[in-house]
Amino acid sequence: MSQGVEFNRLLLEMRSMQMEAMAKSRAQAAPVAEAGAPSFSQMLDQAVDKVNGTQKVATDMATAFEVGQSGVDLTDVMIASQKASVSFQAMTQVRNKLVQAYQDIMQMPV
Numbered sequence: 001m002s003q004g005v006e007f008n009r010l011l012l013e014m015r016s017m018q019m020e021a022m023a024k025s026r027a028q029a030a031p032v033a034e035a036g037a038p039s040f041s042q043m044l045d046q047a048v049d050k051v052n053g054t055q056k057v058a059t060d061m062a063t064a065f066e067v068g069q070s071g072v073d074l075t076d077v078m079i080a081s082q083k084a085s086v087s088f089q090a091m092t093q094v095r096n097k098l099v100q101a102y103q104d105i106m107q108m109p110v
């Protein structure tokens with residue numbers, strides 16, 4: 001449960017950093033992005049939602065297997081569980097790289 005709390009705290013920090021960066025970038029002229037191209041924050045939100053969806057599917061399958069629901073195979077439950085685990089680990093690594101990049105940028109001399 002502490003991973004979920006830590007993840008939510010990190011998301012809040014990242015959104016805060018995003019708001020600060022947006023406020024600073026408004027003062028500077030930025031190149032216009034392609035029309036219809038998703039922003040970085042949208043892509044990150046989609047990735048987080050996809051990881052959350054994968055974890056929900058794995059949890060639902062495990063619960064269905066535990067209560068003996070027909071049509072749910074142990075192999076499928078284990079595969080879904082591993083997919084959720086791998087996707088969460090990948091998201092954690094992305095988060096770590098983002099935090100490290102932010103810290104590196106903040107330590108650069110101006």
